[in-house]
Amino acid sequence: MTTRPEVNVPTLPVAEVDDFQAFADHLPQLAWIATPDGNAYWYNHQWYQYTGTTPEEMLGQGWQAVLNPAVLPDVIERWFAAVASGSAAEWVFPIKGADGVFRPFLTRVQPQKDQQGRVIRWFGTNTEISEQQRIAELLSEEKRHLETLNQTMAQVSAELDLEKLTQTITDAGVRLTGARFGALFYNTTDERGDAFTLYTISGVPKESFSDFPNPRATHVFAPTFRGEGPVRSDDILADPRYGQNPPYSGMPKGHLPVRSYLAVPVKSRSGEVMGGLFFGHPEPGKFTARHEDLLVGIAGQAAIAIDNARLFEAAQREIAERREAEKHRELLINELNHRVKNTLATVQSIIAQTLRTNSLEAEARSRVDARLIALSDAHNLLTEHNWEGTTLDRVVAMALRPHQSDRERRFEVHGPNVHLSPKTALAIAMALHELATNAIKYGALSNDHGQVSLHWKVEQKNAEQRLHMLWSERGGPPVSPPSRKGFGTRLIERGLAAELGGSVQLSYPASGVTCVIDTPLPTVSGF
The missing domain is CATH 3.30.450.20 (PAS domain)
Incomplete structure (x- = not known):
């Protein structure tokens, strides 16, 4: 001693x-x-x-x-x-x-x-202080893990680009586990709906995997691709599942060296296996149960983010398809409108040629031309809105514009914003044209001081909306009822009463013509 x-x-x-x-x-x-x-x-x-x-x-x-x-x-x-x-x-x-x-x-x-x-x-x-240092290192590592998780979650929750999203997840997995390299294989579809597999890689250049086929459902990979759960091996070369599937008895020649192996499936909330996270290290015993837990959490967030990115891509494709369909629809409507205008022009030419050799006076020809032009203008207005309808104030402005010129201050127009179906818009446009033409020829606009007021409102009657319009003239020459019902009157009554199920009341007091229009308002899509 x-x-x-x-x-x-x-x-x-x-x-x-x-x-x-x-x-x-x-x-x-x-x-x-x-x-x-x-x-x-x-x-x-x-x-x-x-x-x-x-x-x-x-x-x-x-x-x-x-x-x-x-x-x-x-x-x-x-x-x-x-x-x-x-x-x-x-x-x-x-x-x-x-x-x-x-x-x-x-x-x-x-x-x-x-x-x-x-x-x-x-x-x-x-x-x-070995234990204190060990605890401090664990706390420091846990802090790094939490920082990585928080940063990753913030990035993937705001990212809708699938490639950037999967790269962020793969990089985070490498940082969390200390893996030498990692990859995320995931399933997706192209614009034609065809399914295929893509991958992102972290820790090594993507070219390191470009010469190898995608992982197959071997004994090692199958549990991940089937969504059965994590697979962790301290030494994959010694794992009994390794090298059991021809043509390769293990890793292909030139493959990155892997001893420690950790894989986690990426599954959606519906149970769909979207892909898998795979991580490797050339040294054995590098991955722990804690690393496995961290990757399971990352995989869950990855599934949600990938699902969101897929929905976004699908929505973008649908939007693009709708835009293309809308362009095609506009093209067809414009073509139809062009052909209608050509047809109206042809009708106008035929009438003009017929009346030229007829004894009917020029005024008749002028009236026919004006009606055809009014109908064409109404078509143009509806074409601007893809024939989904238009508003009453625009119809009024379009119908009265040719008759205003220096008479603009002699019109008093007032009413709420009302959406009209194409059929209603055409009928009202032609009725207003006939009323304005008659006012210029015989009524309040035939002198220098007469005035026209046009007011309208919408009323609810028995769960149905109805449009109530009032055309009234004053200040013109004395008015008396016509001896016979002319074409203009019949056009108004046929267009509004017969076609729309409305009613028209034309009155001829000495002070000026009044016209009360009452018609139902159909629901207009697109407004």
């Missing part, structure tokens, strides 16, 4: 020295005492037990033998800096145990000084 040097405590009685020795030997920390110039001359029992050294080996600067050579110069420098300054100090460095393993210790040194402030000895303790 070796004998340790006695503690030099000359001021203490022997009994107290023994008490100190017993106290120091039962401390959980390593403890020691050094001379004022820094030479250690006493260590407690814990020191010798941990380091496996003897008192003789530790005298003077013998403690340097149990320090890591890599940190020894720094420890010596800091220790003698404390000795020179006479100040307490603490720092962390590894100390080798009897088993040859270096473990981190928190070392604290405290000087004992006399009444004049001179250092008479140094007390030191070394507290092993």
Whole structure:
């Protein structure tokens, strides 16, 4: 048995020295005492037990033998800096145990000084902090994981581009697991609805995989592609599932080296397997249960994000298809309108040629032309809205514009915004044309001061909306009822009453013509 040097405590009685020795030997920390110039001359029992050294080996600067050579110069420098300054100090460095393993210790040194402030000895303790460092590293790693998860979730929740989205997820998986490389294989469809598989890769260039086929449903990959759950192997080369599927008895030639293997399926909330996350490392035993849990969480978020991206892409395709269909529809409507106008022009030409050799007066020809032009203008207005209808104020403006010229201030027009179906719009446009033409020829607009008011409103009658319009003239020459019903009157009555199920009341008081129109308002799509 070796004998340790006695503690030099000359001021203490022997009994107290023994008490100190017993106290120091039962401390959980390593403890020691050094001379004022820094030479250690006493260590407690814990020191010798941990380091496996003897008192003789530790005298003077013998403690340097149990320090890591890599940190020894720094420890010596800091220790003698404390000795020179006479100040307490603490720092962390590894100390080798009897088993040859270096473990981190928190070392604290405290000087004992006399009444004049001179250092008479140094007390030191070394507290092993392996567990504290392990916990600190775990907390630091967990913090990095949470930061990666939060950053990834924020990115994927705002990303709708499928390629960028899957790359973000794959990169996050590599960072979370410490994998050397990772890949996300996922299923998608093109604009024709054909299904195919794409992938993103992280940690190595994409060209590293470009010469190899996509993973098949082998014994290793099948659980992932079937959505059965995670697959984790400390050494895939030693896994009984590895190399069991021809033509490859394992990895193809030139494949990235994989020993540690971790794969997680990406499944939607409906249970659809969208793809799989795959991660590898050339060294064995790199992936833990914690890594597996993290990837399961990432895969769940990936499924939601991929589902959203798919819906967005499908919506974009549908929007593009609708736009294309709308363009085609507009083209057809414009072509139809062009042909209608050509037909009207042909009718107008035939009538003109017929009436030219007829005894009918020029006024008749002018009326026919005006009616055809009014009908053509109404078609143009409806074409601007793809024949989905238009508004009453636009119909009124279009119908009255040819008759206003310098008479604009003589029209009083007022009414709410009302949406009309194409059929209603055409009938009202032709009725207003006939009323305005009659007012110019015989009524309030035939002199310089007569006026026309046109008011309308919408009323609800028995769950049906009805349009009520009032045309009234004043200030013109005295009016009397016509001796016979002309074509214009019949046109108004046929267009509004017969075709629309409305009613028309034409009155001829001496003060001026009035026309009350009451017609149902059909529901108009697109407004």
